[in-house]
Amino acid sequence: MKFRAHDTFYIRKGWLSKGMKCVVANEAVFISKEENPMDILGLGANMVKALRYWLQVVELTEESKKRKRTQQLTPLGQLVFDNDRYIEELGTLYLIQYRLASNKDEATAWYYFFNELSLAEYSRDDFVDMIQNYIRMEGHEKNVASRSLSDAFMCIVNTYLPRYKSNPSRVSAENNIDCPFGELGLIDILDKRKKRTKKAHQLLHQLIHGLL
CATH class of the missing domain: 1.10.10.10 (Winged helix-like DNA-binding domain superfamily/Winged helix DNA-binding domain)
Structure with a gap:
């Protein structure tokens, strides 16, 4: 992991x-x-x-x-x-996203998020709690700091959520910091005030089973 x-x-x-x-x-x-x-x-x-x-x-x-x-x-x-x-x-x-989401050893948070996380709607705390349980069930010898898991979640969100949705006030024509995977529409904001996001189920189902 x-x-x-x-x-x-x-x-x-x-x-x-x-x-x-x-x-x-x-x-x-x-x-x-x-x-x-x-x-x-x-x-x-x-x-x-x-x-x-x-x-x-x-x-x-x-x-x-x-x-x-x-x-x-x-x-x-x-x-x-x-x-x-x-x-x-x-x-x-x-295709590149499929390779990323399948890489259990080197991108464990991504693998967990797309293959194991059962919640359709989630917050950062939900993710951290559930992936900690997953890590224990997998028999991982070392404890993973909550901060690292929290950072992993935010990196996942920033990978798939375009800036114009997450922080539209900071978007400019010169600011090219979005991730190209945002075009896939795999994550969307459910409740910005409560910092909850959701998965796009149909696309994820097709993606993880290699049908796209």
Whole structure:
């Protein structure tokens, strides 16, 4: 089980495309000593770390098992890079989302949310309480801090809930911080005052069973 390896940074628009492009140009982009990865990727240090994690979790890249931790495109990554490099097609987003929601070991909170969470309507506290029970039932040896689980929930919400819905007062044409997965409509606000959200059941059912 892994939590918070994203350091609370959800995937931003353009991140995956930029990451694939840079990996193709230089397999050592994330560990290069000759060139600063922050300069090459145009991201801060923690965001570079998060992007390195996300590329692997959605199975667009994989890291060499050798001593030098270089990255290469996976067969899926090569397919996306060749045919929809900028991830503009909904079908590409659904496929990547399916890989993310299926990754129990590396994206445990996402796996739990889409495969195990039985509530259609939920708050952050609901999620934290239920995933803690799940972690215990799975026999996980180490306790996971509630703060980490709370951060994971907020990262999930920010991944799928466009900013114009969650915080419309801070939306601007220059502010490109939404996640592309927001286009899938998998989460919506139920009660903003009570901070409750809901799932889009039909899409989730189709998605998790690989029908899209």
